[in-house]
Amino acid sequence: MSLLSVRDLRLSFGGLTVVNGVSFDLEPAEILAVIGPNGAGKTSAFNCVTGVYRPQRGSVTVDGRPITGLPPSRIAGLGLARTFQNLRLFPAMSAEDNVRAGLHRATRQALWDVLLHTPRYRRSERESLEQARHWLDVAGYEGDPGQPAGTLPYGEQRRVELARALAAGPRVLLLDEPAAGLNHAERSGLVRLIREVRSTGVAVLMIEHDMGLVLELADRVAVLDRGRKIADGPPDEIRTDQAVIDAYLGDADAAA
């Protein structure tokens, strides 16, 4: 039984089918990259997995347990954490408070402890702060942890978002175009981080356009085109796959 198993997923909006019968599996400590031209349904498939959309057909299971139809917060609780294509931080909150939102389910505070400021409350606040700073460090964040996230430079915002996802203690980390907009140094930092995360047994599912990064990191690559999966295999196989080459022909963006 796979850690994450997606079977025959189908999602349509009105008459437009954006995901059409996609299946894939993910094992612990595996890095699966999902590639495909723009509009291939990659992010939509992500959204079905994390509970943002409810697919019309198909199933998503974690450890054999079906999660389709569960609210996103429950799915997060089962060990799926994600980042977004266009960052979605809480801009007015400090970097560390953003990460503490990822720690939400791991933190417990009873109302009485809060109202009476008991030592238990203070300890839990201190611990969540320490953990938040730890995850910021892991993500390579170098700024002031107390600064509002919305005022940070782009690269730092990406790290805060990664730290927020990691803080949730995921078993599957879903990254939607993690390298978009990163410079060379930031990109190699990201590669190191993803390898490190994987070495702890976490599975990584990532959408990425940067083929260099995909070939460097992924154990397996799934290729989507117009809602369908047209190939799935090790990077070397995918590179020479005729269907993949055809799908990318004439798509200048994806080749970049």
Next chain:
Amino acid sequence: MSQLIWNGLFTGSFYALVALGYSMVYGIIRLLNFAHGDVYMLGAFIGYYCLTLLSGVTSGLPALLIVLVVAMLATGLAGVGIERLAYRPLRQAPRLAVLITAVGVSFSLEYGVRLIAGADPKVYPVRLDGQPVELLGARLTAEQLVLVAVAFVLMGALHTLVMRTRAGRAMRAIAADPKAAHLSGIEVGQVIARVFFLGSALAGAAGVMAGAYYGRIEFLMGFVIGLKAFTAAVIGGIGNLPGAMLGGLALGLLESFGTGLTGGEWRDVFAFGCLIVFLVARPQGILGEKAVVRM
């Protein structure tokens, strides 16, 4: 002069308590909860009945403080019930539908209370008319001082809760981006219910205090204060909690000075004139938008 400041601070702290709930609910689900003033009225009535029940046992300030806690719990639960019954089913509906529903909830509360308690005004069993003391030229009673202190403690507690606890961080996260919060594992529905509990409890506390201060309550008393709290929230910057406190106090003081200058019948003119000035000149409020703390 200092009497005017004192009166302004007193009514201003009611406004601030009610405005906080207004602002919190707006911040988290972008709803102008027109029923919020009626929760204040509900608090005053719950307080009235509890004080009547307690009248043989204890009276004066201790009774008032006990009743304050009971009324806060009861209105808090009422707020959760209102959200569950009236607003939650409309979570995906257009905002106008929810707004109209809020007006409906407001009428339901007003005429529901009228049905039970009757339309005649009730005289509050506890008055804050202990021995007045002179303080910097203002005449005030120890009871009044205690109530204002309680109001400030409640505001401080709310601020700490929002800024320095897990629940508060969840509230701020949802206010900023409900979907990202949900995907970070925060149960959005539960947190919204908590916001309604807190906001309604504060309004309930203000209701009991107002009953004791003015000495007279009736089922429509929440209407004007709802509008005033809305004004206060707009002045401070709606969705912004320090702004709501500041706006409430500012509005109380403004009214007090306005009345002092021109007479009591002009009080509401000052309040709503102020609302118009702010909506035209600075719709984001004193602390709105540019403030770092939003929820």
